[in-house]
Amino acid sequence: MYKLMRNIYGGASNxxxxxxxxACIPFDPDNTDYQAxxxxxxxxxxxxxxxxP
Amino acid sequence: xxxxxxxxxxxxxxxxxxxxxxxxxKNRIINGAMMIDQRNAGASITNDTTNTQFPVDRFGIxxxxxxxxxxxxxxxxVTPPAGFTNYLGITxxxxxxxxxxxxxxxxxxxxxxxxxxxxxxxxxxxxxxxLSFWVRSSGLTYPATFGGSLQNSAVNRxxxxxxxxxxxxxxxxxxxxxxxDISGTWVGATNGIGIRVWFALGVGTNYxxxxxxxxxxxxxxxxxxxxxxNVLATNGATLYITGVQLEVGSxxxxxxxxxxxxxxxxxxxxxxxxxxxxGSPNEVPLGTGYYFTSVEAIVLAYFSVTMRTKPTYSSAxxxxxxxxxxxxxxxxxxxxxxxxxxxxxxxxFGDINVPVAGSAGNxxxxxxxxxxxxxxxxxxx
Numbered sequence: 001m002y003k004l005m006r007n008i009y010g011g012a013s014n015x016x017x018x019x020x021x022x023a024c025i026p027f028d029p030d031n032t033d034y035q036a037x038x039x040x041x042x043x044x045x046x047x048x049x050x051x052x053p
Numbered sequence: 054x055x056x057x058x059x060x061x062x063x064x065x066x067x068x069x070x071x072x073x074x075x076x077x078x079k080n081r082i083i084n085g086a087m088m089i090d091q092r093n094a095g096a097s098i099t100n101d102t103t104n105t106q107f108p109v110d111r112f113g114i115x116x117x118x119x120x121x122x123x124x125x126x127x128x129x130x131v132t133p134p135a136g137f138t139n140y141l142g143i144t145x146x147x148x149x150x151x152x153x154x155x156x157x158x159x160x161x162x163x164x165x166x167x168x169x170x171x172x173x174x175x176x177x178x179x180x181x182x183x184l185s186f187w188v189r190s191s192g193l194t195y196p197a198t199f200g201g202s203l204q205n206s207a208v209n210r211x212x213x214x215x216x217x218x219x220x221x222x223x224x225x226x227x228x229x230x231x232x233x234d235i236s237g238t239w240v241g242a243t244n245g246i247g248i249r250v251w252f253a254l255g256v257g258t259n260y261x262x263x264x265x266x267x268x269x270x271x272x273x274x275x276x277x278x279x280x281x282x283n284v285l286a287t288n289g290a291t292l293y294i295t296g297v298q299l300e301v302g303s304x305x306x307x308x309x310x311x312x313x314x315x316x317x318x319x320x321x322x323x324x325x326x327x328x329x330x331x332g333s334p335n336e337v338p339l340g341t342g343y344y345f346t347s348v349e350a351i352v353l354a355y356f357s358v359t360m361r362t363k364p365t366y367s368s369a370x371x372x373x374x375x376x377x378x379x380x381x382x383x384x385x386x387x388x389x390x391x392x393x394x395x396x397x398x399x400x401x402f403g404d405i406n407v408p409v410a411g412s413a414g415n416x417x418x419x420x421x422x423x424x425x426x427x428x429x430x431x432x433x434x
Contacts, residue, residue, distance in 0.1 A: 015391070018365075020103055021103075021104075021367060022367060022368070022370075022388075023365050023366065023367040023431075024365065024366040024367065024391045025365045026363040026364075026365070026366075028362050028363035030244055030245070030361070030362035030363070031362050031363055031364070031365060031432065032433060032434060033104075033365040033431070034365075036104075
């Protein structure tokens with residue numbers, strides 16, 4: 001399970017939190033954790049929304 | 054030791070280029086002597102099924118069912134082979150048999166493309182390499198055949214290999230020479246996976262193939278050889294490994310001992326950790342910054358080594374583990390929130406919405422103050 005992280009500079013989230021261990025994963029195509037997140041999304045899953053300010 | 058000097062070749066020293074003292078940095082494996090263990094500091098870990106785990110730096114473990122084995126630097130405290138001080142030990146936690154056809158219990162290192170591109174795999178100029186390593190096992194019937202493989206990033210080119218451990222509780226050095234793959238797609242000089250080097254603990258039939266020494270490279274996903282020993286079939290069985298080296302050429306040469314600092318820095322391209330007790334004094338400043346409002350601060354920290362890519366960040370949760378110290382006051386919190394983006398060389402910490410109010414313009418330093426307080430950055434392959 002993942003949860004989007006609020007972008008403090010505004011705009012779309014560019015980091016997602018892996019809820020199992022709290023790891024913060026940047027949206028970087030070379031990051032293997034991000035690749036795993038994309039695969040999870042491709043399997044039909046949806047991350048929890050980011051917190052609101 | 055013939056040394057020849059002539060006007061054509063200059064100085065040549067035939068016969069000596071595979072001797073013990075030649076060619077530093079020949080090993081494409083990082084932490085092959087299992088010296089570096091930033092994550093666990095030598096503690097045992099039990100396999101799970103969530104994410105890749107690293108019992109020592111750069112060597113990952115995998116498995117379909119949790120708690121089937123443990124992995125630990127210097128497990129069992131046996132004497133390593135001469136010249137080594139560390140090894141990676143795998144210990145079976147149950148009698149797991151039979152294996153499922155799709156089971157994949159393995160130890161592996163994924164080598165970055167920047168460090169393998171010169172091998173020219175996938176071309177007619179592919180270079181031959183030799184994989185060598187020391188292994189020791191117990192609890193099984195010997196001699197026993199074990200397996201592993203080399204693969205490309207897409208796991209559709211495989212060279213399964215077999216090796217035999219002759220006797221229990223005895224270190225044995227193994228060497229496998231692998232002709233370079235002239236086919237398939239191999240990642241070149243990028244930060245992707247250049248070569249996957251697998252050591253099988255228990256691999257199902259769907260991922261086991263005929264040894265490359267017999268059948269050559271296969272256009273399939275093979276992680277081991279057919280009928281290799283299932284280390285996990287016997288409770289308490291062990292497989293220890295160290296001195297892993299992958300080098301150009303058809304001969305295994307002496308192990309490429311690199312300075313500890315150098316090996317650590319090579320590992321830190323993929324994982325770094327900072328926190329309490331790492332260095333001296335135990336309380337470790339993690340970064341400095343400033344408040345840009347009364348409740349928002351930004352703190353910067355620079356990595357020791359530029360990481361392979363933007364890393365995944367995690368912070369251990371420790372009661373009052375981290376102190377925000379600012380002029381005239383300080384506050385402790387239990388974990389470090391991370392609201393900014395990261396880069397290959399800089400991490401940003403924010404403290405928005407946590408009770409560490411200061412004044413705009415205040416300087417601030419974050420200190421890992423309690424045992425267990427640490428931040429981790431992973432850019433593993």
